[in-house]
Amino acid sequence: MHWLDNLGERVSRRLAHRSSRRGFLNGLGKVMVASAAILPVLPVARAGNTPKLTGLDPNEIPEEEFNSCDYWRHCAVDGFLCSCCGGTASSCPPGTTASPISWVGTCHNPYDGKDYLISYNDCCGKTACNRCGCNTQTRERPGYEFFLHNDVNWCMANDNSTFHCTTSVLVGLAKN
Template identity: 50%
Template sequence: MSKFFDRLFTVIDKTAEAGARKTAMQTGRRSFLAKAGVALAGTMAMPLLPFDRSLGGLAMAATGAGGDVNDEYSCDYWRHCALDGNLCSTSGGTMTSCPPGSEASKVAWVGTCRNPNDGKDYLVSYNDCCGKASVASSTFCFRSERERPGYRMGLHNDINWCMANTNKGYHCTVSVVVGLADA
């Protein structure tokens, strides 16, 4: 049995050596280093770019159609009118605070949501919680009522708002009432 493995490893070793020699003859070190440098620089710059969290053509996202407008765990809750992301209240945090191990994004977007209980419009600040991986069991909501075009950063919810934080990993979103919207 030992001879079998010795022969097998010899064949593998010779095949790998032949492949390495052939590659070395066809490509130069400088060419390889240049391509590797470009690839490395490109991958390092990727986290700096904002990315679109919308579902693109799959805009059938969870809105919980027919849900309770007074249930904070539902996508139909009135304060979630411009929320695009996972609910922190179902991801280990609350509606207004990030889960342990994550931190609120340094930038946010604002929506104007109507409270059906008093008929008033409220400004709601949506902050992404950053620094932790998303939880598969959390509730994902995609609501864009009265959303502005994407070129208006502060009014658009399809951006990774964690890009301003040290740890750019998105976890969930909180919705904090800022105050009454002026008429």
């Protein structure tokens, strides 16, 4: 290995005799300016710049996922999803009225890892929609805890107590 050390020393000394620090810095500056002019022209993968889905806005979620019983906001819904019945996640379809009473679930959003309060409001006044029927019972309480149970006809407070569908209204973050 002694011969490799001698070769390295000879090459280093020759390079030091032929060049200066200023010349090296001058060349380095030219390379940096040239690369700054060329790099913006190169193709860039911008997939990493897309924002992470939060799952809070229904417009961010594909319709198939949003209308699925497995969607995180539907963790305690019992009924037909109004988004499949002519309404939206937070509004009743035309010809129906929201029940003034509802039940609340705490659902975990896998997109941001937080828990949210979701108010489930039944829309009343028409016959059952019979589309996108869900009966998820995450954190459901027994029937004797009336206000925490989702198997109740919440339309009983309306003039027309016929159940049509259920909305999943985001109330806010759940406080631990």
